[in-house]
Amino acid sequence: MLDDRKLAVLRAIVEDFVSTNEPVGSKALVDRHNLGVSSATIRNDMAVLEEQGYIAQPHTSAGRIPTDKGYRLFVDRLSTIKPLSVAERRAIETFLSGAYDLDDVVGRTVRLLAQLTRQVAVVQYPSLTRSAVRHVELVPVAAGRLLLVLITNTGRVEQRVIEAPGEVSEESIGHLRALLNTCLDGCGLGEVPIAVADLPDKVGPDDRPVAAAVLSVLLETLVEKHEEKIVFAGAANLAGVDFSRSLRDVLEALEEQVVLMRLLGETGDSSTVTVRIGTENPDEGLRSTSVVATDYGFGDLTLARLGVLGPTRMDYPSTMGAVRAVARYVGQILAGS
Amino acid sequence: MLDDRKLAVLRAIVEDFVSTNEPVGSKALVDRHNLGVSSATIRNDMAVLEEQGYIAQPHTSAGRIPTDKGYRLFVDRLSTIKPLSVAERRAIETFLSGAYDLDDVVGRTVRLLAQLTRQVAVVQYPSLTRSAVRHVELVPVAAGRLLLVLITNTGRVEQRVIEAPGEVSEESIGHLRALLNTCLDGCGLGEVPIAVADLPDKVGPDDRPVAAAVLSVLLETLVEKHEEKIVFAGAANLAGVDFSRSLRDVLEALEEQVVLMRLLGETGDSSTVTVRIGTENPDEGLRSTSVVATDYGFGDLTLARLGVLGPTRMDYPSTMGAVRAVARYVGQILAGS
DNA sequence: ACTGGCACTCCATACTTCCGAGTGCCAAGC
């Protein structure tokens, strides 16, 4: 249906259009790429490509530009992810490694990604439910009051005050703390309820009430899943671009948490960079943008997603490279810290 | 120098230009406002206003538009803050009262303000620190001097010397210490001001002064420790506007925390709405925007600032009204919760 | 001090012309 040369022509059209932002004609194509045939031949190929819906003409006598379908084919079959340069990698590393808490990691990541791709970056906070317990701390803060501090392996810190039923001795607290940490160390938050199920049986009868209180608060904390938080940066990079829909629509969409969430989409196959092009996008206002996203995490654990939003006319290979690289580094940082 | 009619003319020019976004001519002025004189007279007045630098002509044969200096005079002497409508007030109230934690309050506030003014809203966090109070210690170090030690659950220890008003007995100190710890147990640093609000009422009349001194130092300490977190919303409202500098510059400036901080400016006289117009603005990229800001808090306590950024051509009276109203409500919410 | 009148300026808009890049098609050639 589409022979190799036609594919090559499509690839060339995409590449040229992305870099020049002008409809590309048959003449320009043979000049810039050595395709070994004449412009007339290319014209024939282009006619076919157009008929199949991969490219289109803005006006009767203008060059061709890729359609969403054309970009899709390009991304799926005609391009490979372009790895970052050494300098860029080093930049990522130094920039991210300076972060000192989760907010900082996410903040730096989103700015870094925006700068790297010169587009709008979107980063989702690691979901609480998918992270695991790193440490549980239990401190007496006053008579009959304990403070439960839950630190996750993603750097999130949750804390709650527990009203203990009656006086609790230092020993009991120490014992309980030890038990909790033994049970929960490295335990996924989703599994916490199971892991602690038999904990009351392990403490002495005197400590049952306090253990129950602690557990009830602990479980409560988990259930209150923090709304999935998500941030973006680099809106300034949208300034020059002209969308078919107005810039206003795009900016409005970006400010809606819900839309942002949908934007990054479902986690497809893990550790794959997914691309959503133009009309493939669920949201009304973002029909003239593309989204390149992937998930991040460490080991088998997927924590959340991050990605980039830009005009459909974007440099997909480089963008995908940047997104993938940043995702890896973030996972690494979160795992190591 | 400028008689009443000239001032009225300037006011009319500002109002018309703000609402129509087109240079306003002498004819249009006498038509829309009943100034009781002919257009020729107005022309003479306008010539004077222009010579003094309050208005300018984009082109030789166009109407006049206000200069920054003209807006300044308008804001200072020719306009009064316009109170919000009842409906708007009610909207604020219902929208903000649903908030359940600090993040939520700030998030709702910034979106509300953006929507209300149809411009970019900027809100500074009162506190961002995630840590909580573990323990507060109060020790006498010398006659009339106390040491306040604040231990957070992250292990940070802050200490400050308090100049007590007169002699303070051991008992009083012990009582106060107990009260503080009861109030502040496990309390996030952001919520400390709220938690201690009614504390002076709980101590005996003799201890009021020392309690006040302690609280004032405590709050001061917290204010200094605030990380400078600040958020904005409503960037979409910039879309239609044309700045002399490019939209990109404005968006870039908005994404810089530092610039945002400077933007809201120093807290002037408390509970005053401050306006910074065009070139009065410190930042390079924001020379064609105006900022309307004020501080918020409750009682005598100033927590942080919030405001609105828009084109110099903005409806100052309404914007100032909205900013002031929102600031008051936020203070109220934070005090009440 | 204000007003009507008048000559003048100059921006916006619309209309025209013109050029060239790009196309589709066809007949000839490998």
Next chain:
DNA sequence: GCTTGGCACTCGGAAGTATGGAGTGCCAGT
């Protein structure tokens, strides 16, 4: 059967050219 050079055609964008109207400044008269 694919490829190619040639050719007529299309149409958008740039550049040039009216034209109208809003607005101004100035002046003489009330």
